[in-house]
Amino acid sequence: MTREKPTGETIQMKRTLAALCAVALVAAGLAAPASAQLYGTLAKVDAANEFVIGHRETSIPFAWIESDGSDPKGYSIDLCLRIADAVKETLGKPDLGVRFVPITPQTRIPLLTNGTIDIECGSTTNNLTRQEQVAYLPVTFITGTKLLVKKDSGIETLADLVGKRISLAQGTTNERVIKAAIEAQGLDIGVLNVKDHAEGFLSLETGRVDAHSTDHILLYGLITRARNPQDYAVVGDFLSYDPYALMVRRDDSAFQLLGTKVLAELFRTGEIREIYAKWFEPFPTNPDVSEPPTDLLQAAWRLNALPN
């Protein structure tokens, strides 16, 4: 088989083709990061020119607001602001607006799915029922259900509440855990439904109920803001396992990956430990209350410190 000698014409053609291909490749490469491949949350943020953070108002020290009306702050808010920075970088828009929208346990999922907020920063437990509607970033905190009581009441476990009343914030995982425990053990405990933890604490303070229940770390947060913190105690065994995570929209792996990258880097570099110390050691609302990270939480950080 003899090879045909390339003529001047065919060489010229091949060169032209190669040049065209190169131009096309460069063009595609330039165009790609700008806007062509954006979808889901990133596309929405790019179009609206603002990143909307949904935050809780009374979840100390994860996300809460002070009475002076300043922007919300807390551990979850700090993490979300890091993600906001990453969004700015990805979109190439350093001036992208960041807006805060308050949410409650009842509104957090509808407002996320309908696009009012782009990420939920508070104290939300990652559970599988919720994953039918939303997705989660890696776990950022681990807690569980306990009871908040007045010290002089002598109440130590759920069983001590027989014949008494407990307030539960509607829409929380704690509400379901406590109601299930009451039913399973056949206890005669009255339940008062309250809007949020602040109202639950008010009910406890005014003697309307004998206990309020939510995640133990939030109960410490509530105590720090009481008029007489020494009158209250967090009691009981952990009645549930509540891993907290930031909530994002479902079926949006590009934005989810962006968030995961930000958190993995914080976990990998150990920067998470400093952010944690800023909000938990001690609590910003009370210098006497401090909560070092548990072994379980440190393990969760390690597990999610994925390499680049």
Add this chain to the structure above:
Amino acid sequence: MHYNWNWGVLWQEPYLGWLISGVGWTLAVSVAAWVIAFSLGSVVGVARTLPNRWVAGAATVYVELFRNIPLLVQLFLWYFVVPELLPADWGRWIKRDMPLPEYTTAVVGLGFYTASRVAEQVRSGIQSIPRGQSMAGYASGLSTAQLYRYILLPVAYRLIVPPLTSEFLTIFKNSSLALTIGVLELTAQSRQITEYTFQGFEAFTAATVIYVVITLTVTAGMTLVERRARMPGFIAGGR
């Protein structure tokens, strides 16, 4: 938008049971509050038209006070503030030992608020009757009590059936505010279903339909009352 529709959730236990219990509480709050609103509103409305200045003045104060404070604020005041202002024993009784504390507070709050609105309807009904009738009543020797009993009220109440219907409908809708102080009525139950299943659109659609059915039933009932109570010569906004 990512949403997985599932209408079947409304027929599952315990959610169906929650909706039914919610309807029960909505009716219980509304009807009990209406009893207070109608009786107290009638007394206050009549008082505003009485010749005695002190009585009329007190009734006016009541109406202006309860009509001008938002209902939600009133419920919070009744629920959180009033028990703290009372002596400790009474406060404790209201918060703990009174039967169904949240329900009772909601009924009282809603009833007193709506009473101020009913009172205004009653007053307008009485004042829409020409003055000549009162004068004729006094001239024929009736006392003030007799005048109201035999001349003014029978006419006034029939005239105000249509606006009272509106108030009656409003009380059913306002009863949803009872959820803010922990009464698990219809709206609260649909919220709770939302929280357990995250099928909010289905739950709130069900609540909407149920409210409409309740109010349409009430409207139909009041139309019957209106027809039976109507007087020749006084129909349709008449004098």
